[in-house]
Amino acid sequence: MLIRLAFRNLFRNPRRTATVVLTVAMGTGSLFIFDGFNAGIMNQYRENTVHSRYGHGQVNTNGYREKVFEKPWEHWMTNYPALQERLTRVPGVLYLFPRVEFFSLLTNGKITVSGRGQGVDGRAEAKFFTTLNVVDGMTLSDQEDGILLGLGLARALDTRIGDRVTVLANTIHGTMNAADLTVTGIFHTGSKDFDDVVFRIPLKQAQTVLDTERVESVAFGLNAVEDWTRVADVVRAEYPDLEATPFAVLDKVYYQNSVDWLGQQFAVIQLIILAIVLLGIFNTVSTSVLERKQEIGNLRANGESKGQIVLLLGWEGFALGVLGAVLGIVIAWMITAVFLRNGILMPPAPGLTRQFHVRIELQAAMALGSFIMGAAAAMVGTLLASFRVARMPIGEALRSI
Numbered sequence: 418m419l420i421r422l423a424f425r426n427l428f429r430n431p432r433r434t435a436t437v438v439l440t441v442a443m444g445t446g447s448l449f450i451f452d453g454f455n456a457g458i459m460n461q462y463r464e465n466t467v468h469s470r471y472g473h474g475q476v477n478t479n480g481y482r483e484k485v486f487e488k489p490w491e492h493w494m495t496n497y498p499a500l501q502e503r504l505t506r507v508p509g510v511l512y513l514f515p516r517v518e519f520f521s522l523l524t525n526g527k528i529t530v531s532g533r534g535q536g537v538d539g540r541a542e543a544k545f546f547t548t549l550n551v552v553d554g555m556t557l558s559d560q561e562d563g564i565l566l567g568l569g570l571a572r573a574l575d576t577r578i579g580d581r582v583t584v585l586a587n588t589i590h591g592t593m594n595a596a597d598l599t600v601t602g603i604f605h606t607g608s609k610d611f612d613d614v615v616f617r618i619p620l621k622q623a624q625t626v627l628d629t630e631r632v633e634s635v636a637f638g639l640n641a642v643e644d645w646t647r648v649a650d651v652v653r654a655e656y657p658d659l660e661a662t663p664f665a666v667l668d669k670v671y672y673q674n675s676v677d678w679l680g681q682q683f684a685v686i687q688l689i690i691l692a693i694v695l696l697g698i699f700n701t702v703s704t705s706v707l708e709r710k711q712e713i714g715n716l717r718a719n720g721e722s723k724g725q726i727v728l729l730l731g732w733e734g735f736a737l738g739v740l741g742a743v744l745g746i747v748i749a750w751m752i753t754a755v756f757l758r759n760g761i762l763m764p765p766a767p768g769l770t771r772q773f774h775v776r777i778e779l780q781a782a783m784a785l786g787s788f789i790m791g792a793a794a795a796m797v798g799t800l801l802a803s804f805r806v807a808r809m810p811i812g813e814a815l816r817s818i
Contacts, residue, residue: 441741536623734799
């Protein structure tokens with residue numbers, strides 16, 4: 418009986434009901450969109466790191482990353498084909514990217530600059546590293562004598578697509594070697610320190626210049642971030658002389674530190690928004706109950722107990738909270754799908770030099786959390802106000818205007 422009466426009361430004063438429902442909806446929708454924005458910007462950072470430089474992680478020999486060696490090539494991997502055959506069978510592994518890195522001089526005949534070269538499997542990496550952002554020309558693929566230059570490095574050399582560039586480097590035996598290459602593309606990751614010094618050439622060319630068949634590291638392109646655990650377990654169990662390092666550790670300065678910093682910042686902002694939203698809902702709901710003192714006085718005069726009054730108003734608050742929270746989630750989803758489907762254009766983030774779009778990534782867990790907070794705020798506000806009104810003397814409640 419009380420439940421039916423509570424729902425009928427919602428339609429007795431449509432304006433008051435609409436005010437409460439819209440207040441809850443705005444609060445719930447705001448929290449939902451903000452959570453989606455947070456998830457979007459965090460995932461954007463992750464995607465930029467994974468698909469521009471590191472993949473989902475890489476394998477090196479034990480201790481290689483933590484130490485500086487006089488002859489680093491002596492600590493490179495010697496039997497890559499066998500390692501490749503085993504690692505490609507790990508569930509979730511889509512691509513393997515063997516690499517070598519070396520320091521060298523680059524010259525176009527007039528200008529000579531220093532750079533850090535990466536010998537890569539161009540055909541495989543072209544399919545995965547989609548945020549490398551080639552701003553001119555094309556990425557490395559099947560070109561046997563191609564070179565892909567960072568934007569700052571290309572500007573320093575004053576080179577354009579099709580120009581010839583000579584790479585000079587020491588072999589592992591200490592002699593000088595060179596490769597004459599053609600500029601196929603210029604890339605821009607947004608990280609100035611990277612773009613000013615790094616260039617990429619085919620792995621075979623790099624091994625020829627260095628006079629070695631060894632591989633320094635193997636990066637991974639996985640089906641999902643969660644698949645990295647399987648890779649790390651296989652390397653740990655079957656290759657004790659190797660170590661697997663996830664991308665978050667490889668790029669701790671840019672990715673992990675930025676994500677940790679933004680996460681703390683967003684947590685503070687979220688608490689502020691949550692407090693404002695909850696207080697707004699609480700104020701609106703409480704006011705709507707306190708305006709009904711005379712009505713509640715009549716119910717008390719007709720024999721309804723304090724407990725029944727509180728229970729009646731509690732059911733009303735529950736209904737208002739649920740309706741408002743559901744409406745807020747639906748409105749947030751519609752706004753995101755219609756007006757924000759391409760994301761929000763953000764200025765360059767710390768450590769970057771280019772803008773990027775942040776997509777609002779709404780998730781079921783976020784919807785549930787926002788729903789619970791919105792509905793709970795309406796319920797609590799209603800119950801606290803109802804306790805206050807129910808304790809009023811009947812005569813005082815009847816005289817209220």
